[in-house]
Amino acid sequence: MKLTTLAAALLVATCAHAQDIAVRAERLHTVSGPVISDGMVIVRQGKITAVGPAAQVNVPEGLRLLRVRVATPGLIDAHSVIGLAGYLNQPHDQDQLDKSAPIQPELRAIDAYNAREKLVEWVREFGITTIHTGHGPGALVSGQTMVAKTRGQTAEEAVVVPYAMLACTLGSESRGGKSPGTAGKQMAMLREALLSAREYQGKLKEADASKRPTRDLRKEAWVEVLEKRVPLMVTAHRHQDLVSALRLAKEFDLRVVLDGASEVYQVLDDVRAAKVFVIAHPPMARFAGDMENASRSTYSKLAEAGIPFAFQSGFEDYVPKTRIVLYEAAIAASYGLGQERALRAITLDAATLLGLADRLGSLDVGKDGDIALYDGDPFEYTSHCVGTVIDGRQVFEGVR
Amino acid sequence: MLLRFLACMGLGATLGAQTTTTAFVGARVIPIRGAPIEDGVLIVESGKIQAVGRRTDTPIPAGAMVRELRGKTLMPGLVDAHSHVGGGWGADSSSPIQPGVRMLDAVDCRDSGLQRAQAGGITTLNVMSGSGHLLSGQTIYLKNTDANTIEELAYSFPDGSPMGGMKMANGTNSHGEAPFPGTRGKSAALVRESFLAAQEYQRKLREAGDDASKKPARDLALEGLVEVLEGKRIVHHHTHRHDDIQTVLRLSREFGFRVVLHHVSEAWMMADEIVAAKVPCSLIVIDTPGGKLEAINLDYRSAAELEKRGGAELVAFHTDDWITDGRLFLRSAALAVRAGLSRETALAGLTINAAKQLDLEARVGSLEPGKDADFIVLSGDPLSVYTRIEETWVLGKKVFDLQDPKDRVWAEGGWGAGMDRVGNLCCLGGTEDR
Numbered sequence: 001m002k003l004t005t006l007a008a009a010l011l012v013a014t015c016a017h018a019q020d021i022a023v024r025a026e027r028l029h030t031v032s033g034p035v036i037s038d039g040m041v042i043v044r045q046g047k048i049t050a051v052g053p054a055a056q057v058n059v060p061e062g063l064r065l066l067r068v069r070v071a072t073p074g075l076i077d078a079h080s081v082i083g084l085a086g087y088l089n090q091p092h093d094q095d096q097l098d099k100s101a102p103i104q105p106e107l108r109a110i111d112a113y114n115a116r117e118k119l120v121e122w123v124r125e126f127g128i129t130t131i132h133t134g135h136g137p138g139a140l141v142s143g144q145t146m147v148a149k150t151r152g153q154t155a156e157e158a159v160v161v162p163y164a165m166l167a168c169t170l171g172s173e174s175r176g177g178k179s180p181g182t183a184g185k186q187m188a189m190l191r192e193a194l195l196s197a198r199e200y201q202g203k204l205k206e207a208d209a210s211k212r213p214t215r216d217l218r219k220e221a222w223v224e225v226l227e228k229r230v231p232l233m234v235t236a237h238r239h240q241d242l243v244s245a246l247r248l249a250k251e252f253d254l255r256v257v258l259d260g261a262s263e264v265y266q267v268l269d270d271v272r273a274a275k276v277f278v279i280a281h282p283p284m285a286r287f288a289g290d291m292e293n294a295s296r297s298t299y300s301k302l303a304e305a306g307i308p309f310a311f312q313s314g315f316e317d318y319v320p321k322t323r324i325v326l327y328e329a330a331i332a333a334s335y336g337l338g339q340e341r342a343l344r345a346i347t348l349d350a351a352t353l354l355g356l357a358d359r360l361g362s363l364d365v366g367k368d369g370d371i372a373l374y375d376g377d378p379f380e381y382t383s384h385c386v387g388t389v390i391d392g393r394q395v396f397e398g399v400r
Numbered sequence: 401m402l403l404r405f406l407a408c409m410g411l412g413a414t415l416g417a418q419t420t421t422t423a424f425v426g427a428r429v430i431p432i433r434g435a436p437i438e439d440g441v442l443i444v445e446s447g448k449i450q451a452v453g454r455r456t457d458t459p460i461p462a463g464a465m466v467r468e469l470r471g472k473t474l475m476p477g478l479v480d481a482h483s484h485v486g487g488g489w490g491a492d493s494s495s496p497i498q499p500g501v502r503m504l505d506a507v508d509c510r511d512s513g514l515q516r517a518q519a520g521g522i523t524t525l526n527v528m529s530g531s532g533h534l535l536s537g538q539t540i541y542l543k544n545t546d547a548n549t550i551e552e553l554a555y556s557f558p559d560g561s562p563m564g565g566m567k568m569a570n571g572t573n574s575h576g577e578a579p580f581p582g583t584r585g586k587s588a589a590l591v592r593e594s595f596l597a598a599q600e601y602q603r604k605l606r607e608a609g610d611d612a613s614k615k616p617a618r619d620l621a622l623e624g625l626v627e628v629l630e631g632k633r634i635v636h637h638h639t640h641r642h643d644d645i646q647t648v649l650r651l652s653r654e655f656g657f658r659v660v661l662h663h664v665s666e667a668w669m670m671a672d673e674i675v676a677a678k679v680p681c682s683l684i685v686i687d688t689p690g691g692k693l694e695a696i697n698l699d700y701r702s703a704a705e706l707e708k709r710g711g712a713e714l715v716a717f718h719t720d721d722w723i724t725d726g727r728l729f730l731r732s733a734a735l736a737v738r739a740g741l742s743r744e745t746a747l748a749g750l751t752i753n754a755a756k757q758l759d760l761e762a763r764v765g766s767l768e769p770g771k772d773a774d775f776i777v778l779s780g781d782p783l784s785v786y787t788r789i790e791e792t793w794v795l796g797k798k799v800f801d802l803q804d805p806k807d808r809v810w811a812e813g814g815w816g817a818g819m820d821r822v823g824n825l826c827c828l829g830g831t832e833d834r
Contacts, residue, residue, distance in 0.1 A: 086690075087688070087689065087690025087691065087696065088690060088693060088696065089690060089691050089692055089693075090693070118690070119688065119690070122688055122689070263815075265814075265815075266815070284687075284725060284728065286722050286725075287813050287817065287818065288722070288818070292817065292818025293813070293814065293815050293816065293817055293818055294813050294817075295812050295813040295814040295815075295817070296812040296813055297812050297813075297814065316691065318691050318692065318723075319686050319688075319690070319691030319692060319695055319723060320686045320687040320688035320690075320691055321688055321690045321691035322687075322688050323687055323688070324687050324688065327687055330785045331728070331785070333785070333786070334785045334786045334787075334788070335812060379785050379786075380784060380785055380786075381731055381734030381735055381737070381738060381783060381784070381785050382734055382737045382738050382783060382784075383738070384738065
């Protein structure tokens with residue numbers, strides 16, 4: 001008797017692992033290929049093992065099957081601060097910005113990420129499964145960012161990439177106070193920091209260990225950028241600041257990502273020539289300050305120019321404390337970008353930006369089992385997210 | 401045929417207050433009061449609606465210009481009962497209760513926010529000062545046409561004076577260093593003292609009757625409060641938390657003032673009490689709860705909860721522009737539908753129900769003969785994300801046209817969009833005229 005129970009338990013364990021699930025959707029957006037009518041995705045042990053028309057995909061026995069109208073890859077928010085910035089908006093839950101010094105690349109996102117933050121749960125309920133989050137705009141170099149799945153109880157459980165980008169801000173948002181007080185000074189300070197990090201980088205390569213420098217957290221973080229393992233994400237909106245970022249990238253041979261980029265439509269040729277990725281501003285962000293010339297037609301212009309881009313929820317210091325990248329992409333879709341392209345920008349293109357296209361961003365065999373479920377066109381105001389699956393586990397069940 | 405069509409378009413754009421008759425035909429017409437009309441007709445003359453109905457039984461007057469709108473949707477201009485466009489500030493930091501201060505004296509009628517609101521289909525707005533005071537002054541109801549002075553935009557009371565309500569707030573926004581209150585109890589006490597003083601002033605005015613020598617000296621603050629006590633001015637009351645909502649209902653009962661609850665984040669918790677008191681709500685719909693402690697329980701389903709309890713007519717929405725974007729006002733109602741509200745109430749909440757909250761339901765908020773010819777032309781269903789507002793008409797005059805590159809800047813943003821209507825003259829290429 002006991003043996004039979006054990007055998008049965010083992011059988012269940014092999015047939016229906018906790019990270020096994022099947023999703024059958026009337027419209028299955030794989031994103032990497034055409035929409036499949038009545039499509040099926042199979043996830044085993046957290047990874048996608050089969051995708052195709054339901055008639056051609058066998059559902060292994062014992063697998064939990066979810067039936068929905070629409071399924072898409074789990075959505076990716078290409079730039080957020082949630083987990084560091086909390087929804088209460090009180091000093092104790094705001095860890096996205098320390099203003100004690102203008103340049104602090106040593107601040108790690110993983111030391112500040114609150115996996116149990118309500119905002120993380122909130123965006124998960126709209127189908128967002130991955131966020132690129134971390135130190136926010138507002139300082140010349142505010143710190144590191146990370147990539148996390150919107151699940152887990154600790155930063156370690158959530159993290160996908162611990163040091164994803166280094167967050168830099170140009171323009172009026174990171175000026176003020178005594179220094180940097182001007183655009184020229186901002187660039188001079190960045191160049192000095194990079195020069196000094198380059199010297200440090202050289203000394204690290206000394207054959208004689210005794211000649212190597214003592215560890216310097218700040219410079220170590222810069223070395224990652226100099227060695228192109230980590231991009232410098234430059235938040236800037238004015239056209240001249242965007243061009244300054246490209247100039248810096250050229251001088252130091254950096255990988256730069258332009259973030260926000262409200263006036264990018266004025267410098268499309270330069271941006272395309274520099275082959276950089278743009279994390280475009282949320283179309284519903286308030287068009288004020290450096291963003292006063294922002295436009296909701298920017299996204300279709302980027303698409304026409306062949307400049308790769310993704311969407312972000314961005315940073316908000318009041319209400320709403322975070323935007324929802326699904327909603328933002330929806331507005332861009334309606335202002336000329338179109339549904340298909342907008343969906344790609346919050347899935348596969350965002351995965352490419354983050355260097356994770358081998359794992360995320362489309363429903364393809366071998367990728368993570370991250371799936372968003374909807375009861376209609378995901379972008380429609382009146383549709384609902386009806387489920388979220390991360391690594392084959394349903395982490396949201398309900399109607400949002 | 402084509403020539404005639406083009407001629408009509410041109411005339412429609414250039415005429416001022418319409419003296420001729422125009423017939424808008426073929427659109428799906430949503431009159432708000434009454435069911436939607438497929439292949440409908442709207443007849444406009446001298447800035448007023450002359451007729452609304454089905455094409456088959458609505459005769460088009462001889463000589464009327466005909467504008468074909470097949471495939472489009474036509475509905476009343478939207479009414480935003482809570483906006484901060486115009487860059488105006490009412491009360492200052494000298495005291496928490498300033499009923500004598502008027503937004504009339506503070507709003508910039510050339511502010512780009514008004515243009516963006518036109519692009520969002522908003523034809524009537526209640527512009528108010530902020531919530532940093534228990535009472536921050538007299539609000540102003542505006543007709544959102546293009547104008548050179550605020551007087552041209554302002555609605556009027558029957559006595560001819562500029563029309564508006566009174567802005568009040570409770571909760572933490574209006575807390576501060578003395579003389580501002582530090583607690584909720586103190587807030588309510590300060591408000592009650594002010595209304596008691598106003599009641600006393602009102603009594604003296606009544607006793608004096610027509611005898612000018614017996615009248616008390618004029619006091620702008622008390623005069624403003626007396627207008628509230630007399631029901632001339634509706635109180636527009638910022639309130640979020642359930643207990644603060646209850647406090648507003650309590651004070652409104654005590655002094656008998658008419659009130660509209662604004663924002664009302666926790667209305668879904670207080671739906672029974674609000675419906676029982678028959679107090680209208682002007683709701684804000686924010687993408688995400690939080691951002692401030694009073695909004696941590698904000699929920700899209702407030703409107704649906706009020707409707708479920710028989711309070712459909714109490715439901716309206718507002719932009720609180722720049723908290724939400726006037727260009728996307730339709731979206732607020734659509735998100736409430738996402739949370740269970742009926743489509744009918746959602747559309748009424750953008751139009752007639754909001755008009756009632758401003759005492760303007762006789763003039764705007766629905767397409768009915770005799771009402772102002774304020775309407776919008778949409779590319780499709782007003783509650784779909786893919787729908788664009790193509791035209792906005794106020795008093796029979798087109799004030800926004802998506803096809804016009806200059807207007808498109810207000811709708812989408814772009815180079816020069818941050819400038820106000822005057823500043824933009826220089827920044828659209830120099831020769832452009834607006």
